[in-house]
Structures are given as C-alpha cells and as structure tokens.
Amino acid sequence: MSQAFVQDLVDHASQRFRAGGRFAYHYSRGKLGYDTIFHDILRRGLLSHTPRVLDLGSGQGSLFSWLLAAQQLAAQGHWPGDWAAPPQPQALRGVELMGRDVNRAVRAFGATHPVVRIELGDMTRAELGRPDAITILDALHYVDYRRQSALLARIRDALPHGGVFLTRIGDASAGWRYQMGLNIDRAVTFARGHRLSRLYARPLAEWRAELESLGFEVDSRDMSGNKPLANVMLHCRVR
Template sequence: MSESLQRRLVRQASASYRPAGPWAWHFARGKLARDPVFAALLRPGLLPATGRYLDLGCGQGLLASWLRAAAALHAGHDWPAEQPAPPRISAYHGLDMQATAIRHARQALADCDFPTRLDLGDLRDFALPDADVITLFDVLHYLPGTAQESLLQRIRDSLPPDGRLLLRVGDGAAGLPHHLSRVVDSLVVRLQGGTWPRLHCRPATAWLGLLGELGFRVEPFPMAGAGFANVLLRARPI
C-alpha cells in the first residue's frame, strides 16, 4: 500500500473519533498510522470480499472504522488502480471489557452504513454469534492458558466451513521485542481505565501447534514495522 493511500485512510478513519473527544481521536490516529496490522488487512485474499465480522477485544472499533474508510475511498474513486478493492463489512459485532473503549466505538461508528453492534462483556463467556470472520488482535495473552484453548475451540465450532479466524499473537520466544510489546499492551489497558493485567504468552510455534490441534489450517503472515514480536495468523476450519 502506498504512503499516500495510507495517509488518506488514517485521516478518514480517525476523523470518526473526533466526537468521542481528543484522547479517542489521538489514540485512533496514532494506532492506525503506526500499527502494521491495518495495512495488512488490505492484502489481496487475506479477507473475503464481504462478510459478517465478529471483533473480539474490539477496543474502539478501529477495524470497522478502517475498513469503512477504505470502502468509502474505493466507492468514491479515490483509490489507486494498482491496489485491489478492499474487503467490505456486511455487519459488524464488537466486544470489549473496557467501558471507555466501547463508548468511544459507539460514538465513532454510530453512522455506519452496515449493521453495527457493540457490547461490553467478557469474551470467555460470550455467546458467539454467527460470523464469517472472527478477529482476535492482541487479545489472547490476557487469558489464562485453559481459557485461551476453550475460546479457540468455541470459535472453531462456530465458524462456517469457509469462515476465517484472523488473530495476532505475540511470539513469547522472541526475547526483548516480545517483552517490549507486553509492556505496551499493559500500558494501553491501564490508560483505558483497566487494571494492570497479568499476561499469558506462548512461543509462535506453540500457537501454531495449538491451532492445528483444535482443527484449524493456519497460515502465518509476516508484518513489517512496529519493532514488536507479533505474528499475524489466518486460521480456517479443516
């Protein structure tokens, strides 16, 4: 993706957060500009052309705002010819434990042109609705090991045969970069009003092995930038 397109996307996607206040807007703008996962979402073939999204640990709903901005630029013909068409959201359901984040998401996504639902709750006992794409970005390490496995099994059981789980996890074997990412994740939780979390991490090879044992076919996608030991994984039911 070109730098010019990324700047336009960041500007449009973050503008939705201005009604939620300066903190929500600055956080959205900084995260969308610096986190490589958002550019990765526009890779050809990573996501279906359209689908229902379940965003677990959605935070401020940045995923929905980013893909909405991409769809708007594409529809308005402000889209480079060499860049494939972006994936579109047909319905979006977000869940997060942080009340402040959910409040900001509701304000930013209030005028979406697709059905949007944002719930405050714990994903460990959340009844998973029907979805074509389930996302878990930097979330699993907040859960103890048995809860991680239980959630992933429930996701596997809920996805349709052509469904996709897209998750980003830390590589617990990566040394200093991994420790840095843990500190950043913990600070974000504190700044959003949560308590200092206890993190439960695994090496990347262990994540791949666990997903395979639970009945997923997994494809890793490298992510450049940010300096952290994070791995983007696409998992599909076998």
C-alpha cells in the same frame, strides 16, 4: 503501498472518533496510521470476502472504522491497483470488556449504526453467532490458558468452512523482543485507562499446533516491521 492513500484512509477512519473526545481521536490516528496489521489486512484482502465480522476485544472499534473507510473510498473509485479487493462489510459486531471503550464506540458510531454494533461483554462468555470471520487483535493473551483453549475451540465451531480467524500474538519464545513488546502493551493498556493484569503468552509453535489441531490452516507473518518486537499475525482458515 501508496503512503498518500494510507493517509487518506487514516483521515477517513479516524474522523468519526472526534465525537468520542481527544483521546479517542488521537488514539485511532496513531493506531491506524502506524500499526501495520491494519494495512496488511487491506493490502492482502484478509477480510475482503467476509461481510460478517466479529471482533473480540474490539476496543472502541478502530478495525470497523478502518473497514468502512476502505469500503467508502473504494466505492468512490479510490483503490490501489496492486491491492486485493476492498472489504464489503455488512455486519460488524464487537465485544469489549472495558466500559470506557464501549462508550467511546457508541459516541463514534452512534447507538443504532446500520452495520456496526459494539457491546459490553466478556469474549470468553459471549455468544459468537455465525460470522464469516472472527478477529482478536492483541487481546487473547489477557485470557488464561484454559479459557484460551476453550475460546479457540468455540471460534472454530462458530466459523463456516473457509471461515477466517485472524489474530495477533506475541511469540513468547522470542526472548527480549517479546519482553519489549510486553512492556509496550502494558503502557498502552494503562494509557487507555485500564488496570494492568497478568498476561498468558505462548511460543509461536504452540499457538500453531493448537490451531492446526482444531482444523485451521495457519499462515503466520511477522508484524514487527522495523521494530525489535515479536508480534506475529496468524491468519487461520477453516479447512
């Protein structure tokens, strides 16, 4: 992976968050620059053929800015030859529970962006529509087990055949590595100005079993990099 190209992506994607203030800007740079799941999404083309994306727990919209920056650079002829095809987002909708993050998103994208819309709402109650892909990055464990299962079933019903559900979870069976990730998650949540709440994690095997029972093909991939964590990306496709 070209580090120079990734840095160019980070510069483009984070620039719009300057309008949201210092925290929004530096948070986006740190998130997009060092969180490898964003790099993997582009390198492997996990959202390359899903023009309509719904991001539940979208925060200030960092994922959307990342996809738009990738589309822009590719259109200018800048794209690594060994990466999958770049994304072509047409409709990006986010649902976020925290008003502060929604306000940051509005300042970054504007209230009438032609592609991006981020709204205040509860992912467990929001209308899902008919997207090509649904993402939940580091937010599903804030939902209790009963509502987790209900939401996963609704996600499956909302997606077409071949549709993508992309999420990242902490593997609760990973012992101290999971606990370390839990502590980092709590620290970031607090820094974003949100209260700390109870978390509802599961072992990786349990996540896989439930998703497969709903009709997903599940590819799991460790997302901890060189860090002693237990972060796992689940790339799920409707059979």
